[in-house]
Amino acid sequence: MADLEALNVMVVDDSPIIIRKLTALLNTLGYVVVKTAENGVEAVETYEQYKPDVVTMDVTMPEMDGIEATQAIMSKFPEAKIVMVTSHGQETMVLNALKAGAKGYILKPFHQQKVYETIQKVCNRKIELQFF
């Protein structure tokens, strides 16, 4: 990657399997997963503490869903960069997430290229040719 400093990422998902898989994928892509959270409440608290460069945020979670958590983070930290993770592919969900302040979205199951391009774009970083 052209950018020398690795981006710090926080992964938010209520599925421990998704957390482990996405963390492994992000590590492969050269990012550093600094913290994970299993629901929206935990995500808001953890964001304040770690201020990661980018957050991957599941939409459907217990206690506080991803859209509410995004709103809560964006209200305090308007510069936050949040990428929604959804298996829905639903326009309504994606629109609500973008209205809440999310900068992009990725669909489950994950495709390395798409995850890489979305995070690079959201963080205004150069997208280099990759051979995944």
Next chain:
Amino acid sequence: MAEKQLIIEVMASVTKRTSDYFKNEFGIITTENNSSGGELDALVLLDMTAVIIMGGKINLLVVFSFEEPLIDAIYHEMTDELGIKDDEVEKYRKAAAGDVINTVLGHSTIDLLNLDKNGISITPPRILNDVKIIQTMKYKMFYAQSLQTPLGGMTIGLVGSQKLFNEIFCITG
């Protein structure tokens, strides 16, 4: 849309999306066994059960109940490269069941958008750990579809209002 059609459409989508997901992700081929519904006394659950509520106009509790060998096989497929420790296995088996129903219903919402133009919400999956039977409740009825695979079977259940199910099973009075 008639409620009868709604039930048929939801079950058809969920069944097809389940079969597609099993085939594409795990190479597991499914065959449809018997379906049943109406005024059942209870929906008998298998070894591991995950539920989600589809909201909006659909408003159904969707139940995925797995036989042990099937959920074990799915768990292994999902977690083989993750290095799960022995004391984490049960947590991740439950997560595997939750991920299956979550992914399948996520895909189904795309098929079912015509049923609710405002979008179909789905709740996070819940695992029914100690529940082995969902008893018939007042105004609630069941519709179930069994799927068989070489690794074990599963049941897809829909639980909704009696009004919804009266039409499909022609129950009178």
